[in-house]
Amino acid sequence: MKIIIIEESKTAALELTEMLQSAGHTDVSDVESLDRALRAMQRFASGETPVDLVLIDLDNHDTDGIAAILTVKSHREFEDIPIIAIAENDDSGELDRAFAAGASDYIVKPVGRTELRARVRSALQLRREMVKRMLRERELERLARKLERMSNQDGLTGLANRRCFDDTLIREWVRNGREDNPVGLLMIDIDHFKSYNDALGHVNGDVCLRHVANSIRSATNRPGDLVARYGGEEFAIILPNTDFNGALVVAGNIHANLSKNSISHPASQISRSVTVSIGAAAVVPTCGSTPEHLIQAADTALYQAKQSGRNRTESVSLPEPDMVRQ
Secondary structure, three states: OEEEEEOOOHHHHHHHHHHHHHOOOOOEEEEOOHHHHHHHHHHHHHOOOOEEEEEEEOOOOOOOHHHHHHHHHHOHHHOOOOEEEEEOOOOHHHHHHHHHHOOOEEEEOOOOHHHHHHHHHHHHHHHHHHHHHHHHHHHHHHHHHHHHHHHOEOOOOOOEOHHHHHHHHHHHHHHHHHOOOOEEEEEEEEOOHHHHHHHHOHHHHHHHHHHHHHHHHOOOOOOOOEEEEEEOOEEEEEEEOOOHHHHHHHHHHHHHHHHHHOOEOOOOOOOOEOOEEEEEEEEOOOOOOOHHHHHHHHHHHHHHHHHOOOOOEEEOOOOOHHHHHO
8 A cells, every 4th residue: 555755854754664664565655745745646646556644744844734634635535545643742732733634643753663553554454444435335326326227217228218208207397398498299109019029029029129219219319308118119209498390300200210220020011111100299388287288199199190000190289388378
């Protein structure tokens, strides 16, 4: 583990280094000022050997020892590094200030070999425990983020799942309503998907769902658009700040992508490749409407697309905000 000594006296620094190295601490560096210490610590931190312990002589003429401790601890990347203060005597006032500044231990001059080894051993053990704790916390944070993603992601297609869809629609409904912006919604259903599964099996059916999901995902290009697997072979897209015509453009992109990808559908009654039916709707949220009204409108339009022969987009117009207010 790396130890750095802040000591203006080269003789004193060499004595401390020798005592530490004789105790098996081979990675020891010394600097005579705080500025050089901080540059060295930042250089070590950017590499593979960050500093694990700092020894500071409180009586350096170039650097006030208490201020040096405060400065080191003020850097976020150094705040967990233990600091041992080396004091001229055991004046309680100075030591109290050193501990208040962030020192974890102290040694009184002249520094004894046995005491130095014991203090350093204790401080490095503290450092090991801190590092282990930080690693555990980072791993727990990573797992928490992964679980959050999994809880909002459809495992088969990688799209947002129904839960994420519901939460996002409510959030966008409130946000766009506050700004008087429209929210567009597309409800998408794969045509004759049951026949596809019956003809090719569920394994190929899963492959088909992933291909369709990719075609739908690539039809949008804004970070705020949410593409979700709504359930089974049904998908949905939330389009914030998108009016009726904008929603129809995205629907057209989906049809074009599927036509280009040409996923074979041997059991389709309307095409040799996989197609979808889409219901489109858009509205500016108001106090007199709810997200359910938008879903119902898009779902009604989807039903009309199926009834009209599939492989097409139908739409349902919702009343304008001024009409709702009347």
